[in-house]
Amino acid sequence: MIRMPMYSLYMGCSVPANYPNYEASMLRVANELGMELNYMEDVACCGSPNLRAIDYLGWATVNARTLAIAEKDGHDIVTPCNGCFGSLKDVYHLLKHDEDYRKKVNSKLKEEGLEFTGSIRPRHFVEALFTDIGIEEIKKKITRPLDGVGIAIHYGCHLLRPPDVTEFNREILDELVSVTGATVVEYPIWKQCCGATVLPVDEPLAIRLARDKLKSMTEAGASFATVVCPACGNQLDLQQLGLKESYGEEYNLPILHYPQILGLAMGLDAEVLGLELNRVPAEPILKHLSG
Structure with a gap:
């Protein structure tokens, strides 16, 4: 049996609060294509763009926390929101390339028993659709x-x-x-x-x-x-x-x-x-x- 891809689904704030049509259509299409999307629990808003502008470390920590929770689950994050995608990718890139900042953020995450290591990737839903399912399978x-x-x-x-x-x-x-x-x-x-x-x-x-x-x-x-x-x-x-x-x-x-x-x-x-x-x-x- 072919093992279908599994993901940690980070919805953010905007989609579940205001756009049930986006959420419903994404879930239905994903199900039809065999993508298993598991809602993440106990995660916060990505803070884009307001938190980033007033508290950069807080913004980085909140997104690193989301990434660290997904690492514990062992699956890449997918999100349907460009703002969430941008925040998660920015922080992922920052912490992968800046060891000192990673240590600073991880010192805060340690209080919750979490750590960012970069073992999973944040991805937009459509990129996962394109890369993991593929055009030929979608065409069918x-x-x-x-x-x-x-x-x-x-x-x-x-x-x-x-x-x-x-x-x-x-x-x-x-x-x-x-x-x-x-x-x-x-x-x-x-x-x-x-x-x-x-x-x-x-x-x-x-x-x-x-x-x-x-x-x-x-x-x-x-x-x-x-x-x-x-x-x-x-x-x-x-x-x-x-x-x-x-x-x-x-x-x-x-x-x-x-x-x-x-x-x-x-x-x-x-x-x-x-x-x-x-x-x-x-x-x-x-x-x-x-x-």
Whole structure:
């Protein structure tokens, strides 16, 4: 019998609190593909970006603690959140390369009987999907290909930067979208931030950044967009509701979490994937598939 991959699932705060559609679609897709995701217990928020800005050692320690708990379980961490992924990867990279800082952090973890050694890796869910399951195995599960659907990908800042730390190649998402049968729509400002992080301090700037992304995507011919970050998904989904008032523009561009897109291509029902919870209705893609 083939042993299917097992992971420690770190959900962070945002997904379970605000995006049950992302969580539900990820769990269902993972189950269909034989990935065993075990929820981590007794773990804290990753602290991104606020804690990092005001207490760097505290931020590093909290993430090292999460990594150390996963080490005790013996499985790589996977997370569906770019912010959590970025924090965990940053701390993992820091402690692997800075022995003095590792000792400082481990002296704090010792109080709980924990230690960071770097024996497991923090990974984004889509990277584990791509690397451990693989495109060919995913392709076998595609029963309702998204032929004729143009999808723009918003990768998100913390997934790609800094590249020597995240070690994430954008082609991973390109291939994961392509395997569904959809066409990846290239657009000029794919690297640009969506503006989610600046929303609490400069709302007009956040709205403008979201508008720039949506405008670039639609002008390039995208019918839909996909994200792998809850904050980015919320920003691009939510801001469409206010752009008519701010700019007199309507985009009506459905923003789907990647597992929702993959789930549709695998023949899963819209309700199972939580599509009714997306703010910009996803009916166009459902009509396309039923037509």
